[in-house]
Amino acid sequence: MKTASTKINRRSFLKVSALTGGGMLLSLNWLAACQPKEANALGMPKEWFQFNGFIKIGENGLVTVMSPNPEGGQNVKTSMPMIVAEELDVDWKDVVVQQADLDTKYFTRQFIGGSQAIRSGFTNLRTAGATARAMLVAAAAQSWNVPANEITVKTGTISHKGSGKSANFGEFASLAAKMPVPEEVQLKNTGDFKIIGTSKKNVEAKNIVTGKPLFGIDTKREGMLIAMIVHPPAFGKTLKSFDDSKARTMPGIADIFRIKSIQDDYKKTFFDTVQFTDLIAIVGESTWQVMQAKKVIEAEWEIQEAYEEKRDMLGREGIRIVPKGLEGAASQEQAMIVAAQKPKTQRKDGDPEAAFAKAAKVIERSYTGPFLAHNCMEPMNFFAHVKGDRAECAGPLQKPELTEQALSSRLGIPLENIEIAMTRLGGGYGRRSYAHWLIEAAVISQKMDAPIKLIYTREDDMTGGVYRSRYQATYRAALDENNQLTAFHVNAGGLPENPLYPDRFPAGAVDNYLAEGWEVPSNITTGSFRAPRSNFMACVEQSFLDEVAEAAGKDPIDFRLELLAKAKANPVGDGNDYDADRYAKVLELLREKANWGSSKEGISRGVSAYFCHNSYAAQVLDLRIVDGEVKIDKVTNAVDCGLVVNPDAAKNLCEGAVVDGIGTAMYGELTFEEGVVSKTNFNTYRMIRMQEAPESIETYFVENGEDPSGLGEPAYPPVFAALANALYQATGKRFYDQPFINQLKLESF
Amino acid sequence: MAQYNLSINGKLMNVDVDPNTPLLWVLRDHLDLVGTKFGCGIAQCGACTVHIDGEAVRSCSYPVSVIEDKKVVTIEGLSEKGDHPVQKAWLEHDVPQCGYCQSGQIMTAASLLAENPNPTDEEISYAMNGNICRCGTYTRIKAAIKTASKSL
Numbered sequence: 001m002k003t004a005s006t007k008i009n010r011r012s013f014l015k016v017s018a019l020t021g022g023g024m025l026l027s028l029n030w031l032a033a034c035q036p037k038e039a040n041a042l043g044m045p046k047e048w049f050q051f052n053g054f055i056k057i058g059e060n061g062l063v064t065v066m067s068p069n070p071e072g073g074q075n076v077k078t079s080m081p082m083i084v085a086e087e088l089d090v091d092w093k094d095v096v097v098q099q100a101d102l103d104t105k106y107f108t109r110q111f112i113g114g115s116q117a118i119r120s121g122f123t124n125l126r127t128a129g130a131t132a133r134a135m136l137v138a139a140a141a142q143s144w145n146v147p148a149n150e151i152t153v154k155t156g157t158i159s160h161k162g163s164g165k166s167a168n169f170g171e172f173a174s175l176a177a178k179m180p181v182p183e184e185v186q187l188k189n190t191g192d193f194k195i196i197g198t199s200k201k202n203v204e205a206k207n208i209v210t211g212k213p214l215f216g217i218d219t220k221r222e223g224m225l226i227a228m229i230v231h232p233p234a235f236g237k238t239l240k241s242f243d244d245s246k247a248r249t250m251p252g253i254a255d256i257f258r259i260k261s262i263q264d265d266y267k268k269t270f271f272d273t274v275q276f277t278d279l280i281a282i283v284g285e286s287t288w289q290v291m292q293a294k295k296v297i298e299a300e301w302e303i304q305e306a307y308e309e310k311r312d313m314l315g316r317e318g319i320r321i322v323p324k325g326l327e328g329a330a331s332q333e334q335a336m337i338v339a340a341q342k343p344k345t346q347r348k349d350g351d352p353e354a355a356f357a358k359a360a361k362v363i364e365r366s367y368t369g370p371f372l373a374h375n376c377m378e379p380m381n382f383f384a385h386v387k388g389d390r391a392e393c394a395g396p397l398q399k400p401e402l403t404e405q406a407l408s409s410r411l412g413i414p415l416e417n418i419e420i421a422m423t424r425l426g427g428g429y430g431r432r433s434y435a436h437w438l439i440e441a442a443v444i445s446q447k448m449d450a451p452i453k454l455i456y457t458r459e460d461d462m463t464g465g466v467y468r469s470r471y472q473a474t475y476r477a478a479l480d481e482n483n484q485l486t487a488f489h490v491n492a493g494g495l496p497e498n499p500l501y502p503d504r505f506p507a508g509a510v511d512n513y514l515a516e517g518w519e520v521p522s523n524i525t526t527g528s529f530r531a532p533r534s535n536f537m538a539c540v541e542q543s544f545l546d547e548v549a550e551a552a553g554k555d556p557i558d559f560r561l562e563l564l565a566k567a568k569a570n571p572v573g574d575g576n577d578y579d580a581d582r583y584a585k586v587l588e589l590l591r592e593k594a595n596w597g598s599s600k601e602g603i604s605r606g607v608s609a610y611f612c613h614n615s616y617a618a619q620v621l622d623l624r625i626v627d628g629e630v631k632i633d634k635v636t637n638a639v640d641c642g643l644v645v646n647p648d649a650a651k652n653l654c655e656g657a658v659v660d661g662i663g664t665a666m667y668g669e670l671t672f673e674e675g676v677v678s679k680t681n682f683n684t685y686r687m688i689r690m691q692e693a694p695e696s697i698e699t700y701f702v703e704n705g706e707d708p709s710g711l712g713e714p715a716y717p718p719v720f721a722a723l724a725n726a727l728y729q730a731t732g733k734r735f736y737d738q739p740f741i742n743q744l745k746l747e748s749f
Numbered sequence: 750m751a752q753y754n755l756s757i758n759g760k761l762m763n764v765d766v767d768p769n770t771p772l773l774w775v776l777r778d779h780l781d782l783v784g785t786k787f788g789c790g791i792a793q794c795g796a797c798t799v800h801i802d803g804e805a806v807r808s809c810s811y812p813v814s815v816i817e818d819k820k821v822v823t824i825e826g827l828s829e830k831g832d833h834p835v836q837k838a839w840l841e842h843d844v845p846q847c848g849y850c851q852s853g854q855i856m857t858a859a860s861l862l863a864e865n866p867n868p869t870d871e872e873i874s875y876a877m878n879g880n881i882c883r884c885g886t887y888t889r890i891k892a893a894i895k896t897a898s899k900s901l
Contacts, residue, residue: 072847073845073846073847073848073884074846075846201840201843202843202845204845204848205839205840205843205844205845205848206831206840208845208848208851208852209824209831209836209839209840209845209851209852209855210784210824210825210827210831210836211782211783211784211785211823211824211825211852212784213783213784214848215786215849217783217786217787218783220781220783226778251750251767286766286770286774286778286779287774287777287778287787288766288767288769288770288771288774288778289767291790292767375883376847376849376883377786377788377794377796377847377849377850377881377882377883378786378788378847378849379787379788424847424848425847426786426847426848426849426850427847427849427883427884428847429883455787457790458788458789458790458791648843649843652843652846652886652889653846655885655886655888655889656846656884656885656886657885658885659882659885659886659887659888660883660884660885663885681789681790681791681793682788682789682791682793682794682881683789683791683793687794687881687883688885688887689877689878689879689880689881689887690873690874690877690878690880690887690890690891691874691875691878693885693887693888694888695870695888696888697888
């Protein structure tokens with residue numbers, strides 16, 4: 001058994017006086033809404049007893065587990081409470097789950113991002129459950145007058161064998177909640193898990209399929225007004241003036257005014273990215289009325305001067321250089337070509353120049369990836385009600401804690417007077433890490449002195465920035481006479497972000513290795529996009545390795561395994577960020593499950609593997625060309641994310657990552673002319689649809705007893721290359737530029 | 750502005766709105782039926798799908814003035830207890846990730862199965878192609894439709 005100290009993150013385990021967000025005032029309706037698993041025989045308790053920030057237990061034995069992190073489809077609202085319930089040792093059917101509000105007093109890292117919710121929360125969640133269990137045991141020991149170490153707990157029942165006494169959690173909830181919080185608690189052996197590792201249904205599924213109000217955009221309050229914004233039509237422009245005389249007279253319009261969201265002198269942090277801070281706000285009674293008024297506002301725009309933003313980049317001093325000008329695809333490409341010639345060396349092993357000079361064969365290939373929009377299905381929105389020195393906010397966002405500071409500063413309201421309720425997110429993928437719309441909503445509410453809900457149209461979202469950067473990479477590989485990889489060189493960069501991870505595979509597996517990166521400043525705002533940087537680097541690295549394996553006359557899986565064997569036995573350099581053994585094992589599992597080496601009439605196969613977010617994922621993609629169209633029959637996933645908390649939900653996440661990755665690789669693209677983004681809605685931005693999705697997706701997990709690592713992102717990056725490599729097998733053509741559809745349109749099969 | 754008496758989920762409901770107002774915003778803003786979602790506003794994503802006289806329709810592009818006495822059914826009215834075969838199949842396959850598009854997916858699927866209780870894979874894909882799922886749950890959606898089809 002593992003001992004956990006409650007001294008670390010102790011606030012999480014201490015008793016709380018009252019939860020924010022009316023946590024103690026729960027109605028029967030709420031219980032009905034939170035109990036979709038199956039009809040609960042226990043019913044609503046008369047009283048709840050609070051054990052810590054995560055757990056309250058009713059006198060009838062019903063347990064409420066607070067889910068600390070925002071839920072955006074990664075299913076943490078089910079899997080995080082499962083971990084708490086496991087250590088509490090309660091029957092899962094007697095658990096109801098409630099979304100916690102942002103509360104930095106009791107919770108740490110209430111984020112969606114970096115695939116870290118389960119990984120970084122695992123011990124904390126277990127400790128919360130084990131602490132409450134220990135307090136229940138202590139209460140029973142005191143009441144029964146028996147030693148605590150003779151008491152056992154099993155699925156919500158406390159028993160003492162010697163005296164034959166037994167009780168359910170509810171009977172001791174009142175007393176146990178008053179017991180001192182233990183300094184140390186025992187955690188279960190992982191082999192004793194009964195909830196973790198079993199598939200539990202999404203606790204919100206019934207509410208989703210019946211259309212209950214769950215999302216930020218569904219928020220409604222008494223007297224609430226609707227707000228929309230108008231932002232500049234091009235990056236590099238800013239608001240000069242506007243004429244709202246016609247819009248003002250339209251029905252239902254309450255007010256139209258200019259707002260400044262984040263002030264120019266505010267020192268932004270990592271997630272305060274926003275390009276357009278001078279906006280026109282339109283406020284009215286209903287969404288449709290506001291949309292109509294928005295269309296007839298006549299605004300004048302002017303060129304934005306260049307500026308520099310000093311930023312706090314997660315503790316590191318950073319500067320964002322924002323150049324003047326209206327960017328276009330061609331000028332960007334030119335700037336990238338120039339920058340690529342003056343890269344910064346990020347890693348060098350051995351003597352790459354000498355090895356390339358001696359090589360029997362050198363392969364050199366260049367790859368590109370375009371700007372991408374996140375396109376969350378739920379358009380950006382937020383509710384805010386600023387009343388004097390208080391602000392009540394609710395809506396979908398990924399990192400409430402990191403937006404709260406900017407909000408507090410902008411409103412002049414102390415942090416403790418700001419409430420942020422986290423609604424379900426209709427998708428995040430990184431976009432909802434940059435919650436400038438929360439600040440916009442609050443500024444509009446403050447001006448109107450009324451509760452308002454800000455809604456972006458699809459067009460506002462797609463043209464408003466915070467995209468994935470535009471990337472470019474050139475690879476070179478040297479093979480000797482025996483087809484051994486003797487040198488490897490990557491030169492990668494982006495506008496504006498450098499995507500390179502210099503210590504990733506095949507670093508560590510090649511004696512002579514050079515990784516160089518560069519970046520080009522841009523006034524187009526970019527930010528995290530599902531598996532940031534990896535979403536490009538996996539595609540290009542794994543496409544290139546496929547080509548190198550072919551040049552070396554080797555099977556692509558064997559080729560990777562040979563390199564991994566070298567990285568394991570005799571690693572080159574320091575700081576390789578992957579475990580070569582785990583990487584190899586995931587490829588071996590994939591080879592077995594996908595029957596690699598077998599062939600089927602008309603089927604072309606591609607393979608790819610990548611490490612990111614502490615996890616390993618690999619795929620084989622099977623496709624056919626039918627009447628000139630690509631049909632994907634099957635994708636086989638092998639994943640090592642350590643312990644899998646909720647297997648079926650984990651599979652769902654990997655299936656989604658595969659579909660998303662195929663869609664993005666095939667169709668995702670934004671370009672610019674004169675600072676104007678090329679696509680504004682789903683009629684031009686092509687999204688993957690059912691007809692293009694794989695017929696079947698199988699997912700297998702490596703079982704290795706490791707603690708859980710990330711899962712929201714790792715299966716996404718490699719599938720881009722599995723597709724590219726399968727397309728090569730089918731067409732004889734390599735696909736170097738995303739999106740692949742542009743090349744497919746030019747080919748005939 | 751004009752008065753409209755609409756039959757929504759079997760009930761008559763009165764609204765006073767501009768005749769051009771799309772049904773989507775009548776439902777969401779005026780009748781508090783927010784299960785029908787705003788996704789694109791141009792009938793490209795299917796998040797706003799409802800049934801009008803049994804047919805799957807994009808409510809974001811359907812003005813209130815042309816509804817007249819047609820019967821509108823939204824996700825809230827698809828079944829009384831959330832136990833329509835399609836909803837049950839969705840739970841069985843644990844389809845949703847973020848869940849935002851799913852009421853539109855379910856309404857399209859229910860309309861497909863009402864017309865064609867035993868669709869082929871191709872017929873399912875064809876019928877569902879107007880509904881985007883950004884999380885990529887298409888394989889589960891298809892499997893759930895097949896399960897629902899069997900239970901009809």
